[in-house]
Amino acid sequence: MLAPILTGVTAYLLRNRAAKLLLYVFQVLYAGFAFYVFMQVKQSGPIVWNAGGYTDGLALSLYADSISIFMVLMTAVFYIAFLVYATREDYFRPRFYFLFMTLQGLMMGLFLSSDLFNIFVFLEVSTVVVAILIMFNKEKQAIYDGMIYFFVNVIGTAFLLFGIGMLYRTFGLLDIRAIKESMSLLDSPQAVVLPYGMMMVTVSLKTAVTPLFSWLPKAHGTPSAPPVVSAVLSGLYIKSGVYMFIRFNDMFSPVIDMHVFFFWIGFFTSLIGFIMALGQKDIKLILAYHTVSQIGLIMMGINMASEIAFWGAVYHIFNHAIFKSTLFLTAGMIYEEYGTRNVYQIRGLFKRMPWVAVATTFAILGITGAPFFNGSISKYMIAHGTYDYGVTILLNIINLGTTMSFVKYATMLFGNNPKEGRAKSDFFALSASVVMGIASFFTGIFGEALTQFFFNYEVHVNVDEYIQKGMVYVLMIVAGVAFYHGIIKHGGLITRIGHAELTFNGIITAMAGYFIVVVVYLSLML
Amino acid sequence: MKPLDFITGEIVGILLFFIGLYGLMTKKTIVKTIMSMSIMESGIFLFYITINYTVGSVPPIGQAQEAAFVDPVPSALMITAIVIGIGVTAIGLTMFMHYKQKHGITHWSRNRNQTGSEH
Numbered sequence: 097m098l099a100p101i102l103t104g105v106t107a108y109l110l111r112n113r114a115a116k117l118l119l120y121v122f123q124v125l126y127a128g129f130a131f132y133v134f135m136q137v138k139q140s141g142p143i144v145w146n147a148g149g150y151t152d153g154l155a156l157s158l159y160a161d162s163i164s165i166f167m168v169l170m171t172a173v174f175y176i177a178f179l180v181y182a183t184r185e186d187y188f189r190p191r192f193y194f195l196f197m198t199l200q201g202l203m204m205g206l207f208l209s210s211d212l213f214n215i216f217v218f219l220e221v222s223t224v225v226v227a228i229l230i231m232f233n234k235e236k237q238a239i240y241d242g243m244i245y246f247f248v249n250v251i252g253t254a255f256l257l258f259g260i261g262m263l264y265r266t267f268g269l270l271d272i273r274a275i276k277e278s279m280s281l282l283d284s285p286q287a288v289v290l291p292y293g294m295m296m297v298t299v300s301l302k303t304a305v306t307p308l309f310s311w312l313p314k315a316h317g318t319p320s321a322p323p324v325v326s327a328v329l330s331g332l333y334i335k336s337g338v339y340m341f342i343r344f345n346d347m348f349s350p351v352i353d354m355h356v357f358f359f360w361i362g363f364f365t366s367l368i369g370f371i372m373a374l375g376q377k378d379i380k381l382i383l384a385y386h387t388v389s390q391i392g393l394i395m396m397g398i399n400m401a402s403e404i405a406f407w408g409a410v411y412h413i414f415n416h417a418i419f420k421s422t423l424f425l426t427a428g429m430i431y432e433e434y435g436t437r438n439v440y441q442i443r444g445l446f447k448r449m450p451w452v453a454v455a456t457t458f459a460i461l462g463i464t465g466a467p468f469f470n471g472s473i474s475k476y477m478i479a480h481g482t483y484d485y486g487v488t489i490l491l492n493i494i495n496l497g498t499t500m501s502f503v504k505y506a507t508m509l510f511g512n513n514p515k516e517g518r519a520k521s522d523f524f525a526l527s528a529s530v531v532m533g534i535a536s537f538f539t540g541i542f543g544e545a546l547t548q549f550f551f552n553y554e555v556h557v558n559v560d561e562y563i564q565k566g567m568v569y570v571l572m573i574v575a576g577v578a579f580y581h582g583i584i585k586h587g588g589l590i591t592r593i594g595h596a597e598l599t600f601n602g603i604i605t606a607m608a609g610y611f612i613v614v615v616v617y618l619s620l621m622l
Numbered sequence: 623m624k625p626l627d628f629i630t631g632e633i634v635g636i637l638l639f640f641i642g643l644y645g646l647m648t649k650k651t652i653v654k655t656i657m658s659m660s661i662m663e664s665g666i667f668l669f670y671i672t673i674n675y676t677v678g679s680v681p682p683i684g685q686a687q688e689a690a691f692v693d694p695v696p697s698a699l700m701i702t703a704i705v706i707g708i709g710v711t712a713i714g715l716t717m718f719m720h721y722k723q724k725h726g727i728t729h730w731s732r733n734r735n736q737t738g739s740e741h
Binding site for chain 1: 662721
């Protein structure tokens with residue numbers, strides 16, 4: 097059933113030597129196949145595929161349930177857009193698309209694998225691939241950032257491997273679902289505290305939550321990495337971390353419940369993410385720090401212990417993939433055209449590159465949660481997960497921060513055109529980003545239907561409440577503009593915060609500290 | 623229990639892991655980072671191959687039944703992990719060599735902006 101996806105990894109190796117056309121045909125067919133499997137899962141429940149015909153639980157198995165197959169479908173479809181975008185770019189060479197497609201195969205593996213050791217292997221290999229993609233242009237800064245990314249993540253996965261070893265010592269099993277079943281047979285939950293801590297370090301590193309996000313802006317926002325790479329990393333690859341978080345927490349759920357802890361971690365991640373974003377002036381770095389902030393929001397949604405917020409967060413994963421990819425792709429076109437990435441120097445986008453500006457506008461409206469756009473639906477769902485007044489305020493603070501930094505980002509759109517006339521842009525790149533931008537509008541309008549379709553989860557958006565949210569949104573915009581003119585424009589403290597970052601040793605120390613905090617917190621709880 | 627019994631593969635593995643971690647936290651030289659990483663990984667390998675090991679057990683080859691079989695799975699996993707580890711170390715060294723030859727930098731710098739190219 098799912099063998100083609102596993103063999104897909106090797107198939108890519110062979111296929112990619114052929115022409116680009118084959119690549120597109122293959123990708124479209126592949127997305128079609130993913131859709132087919134998706135429909136199958138939707139109709140007949142989770143599919144399990146065991147290698148070598150051993151019994152389930154002992155064999156290396158692939159496992160597709162509604163979340164994982166959804167992630168697979170999302171990846172396959174978005175890759176079409178990325179490939180179209182990159183058609184005419186000069187970095188689109190065989191070596192590049194070989195790595196690029198390999199990364200896709202590895203992500204599929206991550207989403208579908210049910211075996212802990214396989215997950216480790218996929219993670220390790222994808223780290224290597226991503227590091228090479230970041231360094232693709234061989235510039236000084238890119239190599240430095242790539243190296244930090246590489247070492248930090250390799251060390252992170254070493255934690256995972258150690259955690260798996262401890263689990264294996266306790267259970268003698270490697271399959272996620274089998275471990276979950278035997279988890280309830282444990283005498284004392286103390287035995288899984290250490291492996292849980294180890295695995296959470298890796299997962300938190302991959303999702304880039306509060307103390308451990310320092311590598312992310314470096315990797316996603318590095319100046320010379322191709323825009324497609326940044327888009328994949330920020331839109332899709334980071335989601336594999338969130339996905340693993342869901343999976344691992346589900347695995348430990350019989351004994352360990354860390355909702356509250358990770359809810360607050362998510363909140364602080366969001367908070368720090370947008371504060372740092374406010375301090376940046378490089379457009380790619382703004383977007384990269386914003387990914388941190390949105391990931392924090394997703395973590396909050398997942399850990400609210402309510403069903404609607406959970407699915408809202410999953411839907412937000414999808415939405416974030418759409419608008420963040422769009423933003424990175426358009427940012428790539430913008431700085432190629434203007435020759436600078438300084439947000440204060442780019443002006444008059446609507447006059448110079450109207451279509452790019454339209455795509456950017458749609459994506460900005462999506463990410464800030466404007467009414468009718470996709471961000472508003474998922475944020476609405478997340479906000480619905482709680483009736484606690486305090487939590488609602490926290491969510492609104494995050495929204496305000498998002499709006500503030502995107503008001504800053506949106507100043508690029510207006511103003512005078514420094515040069516006369518319109519710029520000519522590449523048709524393929526343009527169409528890919530405009531389609532993505534418009535997608536963020538349509539996934540918003542059809543939000544109810546889509547969540548129903550993708551997750552079998554019914555959402556009813558209450559019109560009155562939605563209008564109320566719309567009003568709040570307008571207020572947010574006003575507040576955002578006011579803040580922008582009052583504080584951010586003048587820099588000062590906020591710029592200094594934005595430039596604070598950890599050294600390599602600092603990141604590792606933060607990792608060790610995070611591990612200790614998780615373990616201590618757990619031992620106190622249990 | 624003799625004092626030396628305390629030194630099992632698992633304990634040594636865990637110790638090696640944290641020694642490696644300490645090295646990563648404190649050393650600013652990139653080469654030392656790579657070395658610490660290898661130490662950390664060897665700790666993990668040692669941990670794996672000694673878990674659930676009982677003295678006197680035999681490899682699961684043939685039909686001999688006189689002693690308990692060793693669990694072959696961890697060793698099989700470690701072969702894969704060692705290969706990956708070698709690959710990773712090699713890539714890390716390659717990156718470092720390239721970086722040093724081109725830009726002459728051997729330490730993690732304090733600040734991105736000091737090393738940053740004005741691109």
